[in-house]
Amino acid sequence: MNISLRIKVISLLFILISSLALIMNERSTALIYEKTQETFQQRLELLSESVKSYWDSEKNLLLSNAMLYAESEKIINYSTYGLLNLLQKELERLISKTGFHDMQIVLKNGQVISSDAEKSAEVAGFDLKDTRLNLAQVELQYEEDGLFLSAEVPVRKMGELIGRISLRRKLDDTRLKKMARNLQAEVSLGVREQIVASSLVDKAREDMVRTHFRDSENAQYISRATLNDEVFSIGRLEAEKTVAGDALIVYIAISQKKMLSMVEQARSQNLTVTAWALLITLLFTVAFSEKVLISRIRAIRDGANLIAEGNLDQHLNIVSGDELGDLARSFNRMATNLKVNRDRLQHYIERIEKLANYIQNILGSLKTCVITWNMEGRVETANPSAISELGEYYGELEGISLRSFLKKLKPDSRAEMIKALRQITKADSDRQFDIEIDCGEHAGIKVLQGGFSVLRDNEDKPYGFVLTLSNITQRKIIEQQLYHADKLSSIGQLAASVAHEIKNPLASIKTLGQLLQEETDQDDESREYIDVIVSEVNRLNAVVEQLLKYAKPEGSSFREQNFSEVIKPVLALVNHEAERNQIRLQAEYEPDLKVYVDAEKIKQVFLNLIFNGMQAMKDGGLIKVRAFKDSDSLWTAFEVEDSGIGMPEEVCKKVFEPFFTTRQRGTGLGLAIVKKIIDLHGGKIEVKSVSGQGTTFSFYLPSKQEG
Amino acid sequence: MKLSSIIIAIVLIIANFNSGFAQETGISRVVMVSTLDFVPEILEMVRKNFVRKIAKNASLVFHPFEKEFQQNIDARSSYLLLEEGMPSEQLSRDFVKTGNSFRLVWLLVARHQFLEEMNGENLTLEKFGQALLARKKKVSHVYPWFESLYSKNTLLNLFLLLGTAEKNRSLSDKPFWEQKGAIRILYRAMEEGLLNPLSVEADQLLSTNVFLAGDSICTTLWVPEEFLYDSNLARESLEDARLIPFPDQNGSLAVPRKTFWLWQKKNVEKAELFVSPDLASCSYKVKFLDRKFSQDLDWMESEFSQAYDMLIMGDF
Incomplete structure (x- = not known):
């Protein structure tokens, strides 16, 4: 599937910007979260200070209340005048009206009156010498039933110490819930390994207990904990020590639920804004890319297509100074260079083609067979002469193996060729060898002279060899x-x-x-x-x-003349004899056929051949004399064909030998003289004969050559 | 008898029953106006006694006496209890005096055990003092007697029972019961640790509360007259306490008494106090000192301050 560059670029941009936006969004969310955590930490620190202040104010409040009660007229009077029950009721009434846990007065005689009637008792009387009895004190008491903040002050009547009143506030869940409301944070108090009071309830409180138990040692000042599946920032401070010396740990827990919700909301809003911004950016990018980028890229593409189609005169008209402008200018330069290079290449190609044609022509015109072999011993190329000479025997030369090639040769030739092949890599190897190919019973033996040479690449490494073969059959003949x-x-x-x-x-x-x-x-x-x-x-x-x-021919007199002038006297001369033997003479030749011959000698040739034919026809027949010349050929062909008894092949081979005759009274010199005259004219003669059908003598004489 | 007559009779009976039931279930608002003070427990005790007598379910609202007390009376009030002699000219004309009265008597209320220690029918101040002394010995840090000496009515009653002090005579070392005059007796009792010194600052509310709290063995209270005859009536509120006439040196068993007349609105059903005290059932031969509102008011306004100062300052 082809995806356009524009979509790719926009998609890439979209992915990049989306990724960037997402990363930025996540980072901003993380930053908000981090800042919020810092805010939480600061808030916890402030709350810690508030708790300390609260704690101090609580102590001061307790102390001031105790002092206020110590100055109560009723309490003083009831204490002074032994109205202990009433005193107890008054204490009970006062406690019931306030949020204090209990209050008790220890009278100097040792009577203990408590707001809790059951706790009223009697203890040892005051040692009035003990000056500490005149001091006020605030202390933290951790008892089985809870944690108490106690303020104890002297009670005086008219300046005389009559007892000490102690006011206690239980630091219980209710108190801490009130504190939590004021602080807007959850507060828990831990002593030893227990949470003695907490504004948290149910599972959150249980989780707080676990947190306290876990963090009772080596706890951080600020930490995080999950209470009732809700994440809290926990501040921890040691506020006070109990009378027994146990540290009171105050835990301040701020729920992060709202913050996390806000962070998530901010993140969601950021994502929404980012998505819109991306969408708008995408639309702008599409429009912008279409206007600024894609249209120009299309122009470059169209230009490239035109150039690809061969129109190297194409030039882009993008004049902007940006990268696309540079690209267009580079493109134009490329087109110009391509054009120059194409012309140059064309020139080279033409030269190479000429060269190839030249080589091909050379190879084609060579009479020598040229066959190239690769290193695997298979024919790669063969020139036309090779195909002509060997195609008849090997069929398609290209691709045949050396083994197949050798197989067609005679054993002696095969041995010669292998011997030459083995010496091919030797530097001084220039071994020539002859091979003979049996062309059949009628065609005889074809003799080829060959030689091997090594084909080498530019690095002088051999990559094949060349076999050149020249047909020397005729030369041998x-x-x-x-x-x-x-x-x-x-x-x-x-x-x-x-x-x-x-x-x-x-x-x-x-x-x-x-x-x-x-x-x-x-x-x-x-x-x-x-x-x-x-x-x-x-x-x-x-x-x-x-x-x-025969031995000493007479001098020659060559001249150009009509063939008719040569043949007609001959035909007239033999006509009588032909008629006597019932032989019909038939001459076929162009009337204006010119021949350049020694007319007397050629007449002798035709006489000898015609007489020879007549002698082969005892019962009459037909003797055809033909002469013709191809327009493109330099030779003029002459034929004398009879319908006589014909000759066997072994006779045909010897007919031109002197003194060879099949007749009893023949001299055996007639055809030898014919042969000698033809040779004298630079021509050649051959004979074809089929027993029982007749004999045809064909001879070829060169036409008159210029100069 | 015809059936229709029977049905009509049944309907009439049911209608009458319903009418009476509605009256019974209605709560009548009774306003009591007095110079006395009551703690809620005692006031409730009084209310219950009053309700029994009037045979109506009633709420009793106490109004301290003021000169313009009539203006403060809630219009929803059906009944009024006004001290005898209390000015009634400005009362709404809707209220009419019924001729029924309700009496309160001022008695010494003491723990049952304490009264047993007093041992006897002849109540004298000495016996009272001896009993206090015995109690003091048992529990040294507790004052057995607590009195509402800041209450004008109390001080007046004591003055009426124990006599006024003779001036320019120094306080002797004799026990309080041998002292002459209420101020000396009280002062000496305080010196002896028998009367709680805080009594001089205590009103009726405080003294009652001290007693109810158990911080005193005895004190004085205004209670319905019937309580004199039957202390069990007070048992509901005062538990183990018994009520006796405050003893004097002569054993005269004089009992200050206030009479409250019942007033009612014209449009409400006429009320009647059914229960009358049975003097014969009283184990004491008491002598009631019926208090006169105008005289008492005069004393309170003119002589109380001097008497109280004497008690505080010891200027005898």
């Missing part, structure tokens, strides 16, 4: 022919010298024979013998002449 011609030439010269030596005696014989003829009558019995002698001498003389003609 020519070499054989040369060898044969040389042999024939020697035979010819030998025959010519013999013929020359024979010619003179033959002339003497002929002369003598003719003399004898003249001197002998026709009726003479010896005359027949003499005629035979003369005839045979003539035939010998003709053989000698032909032999001399």
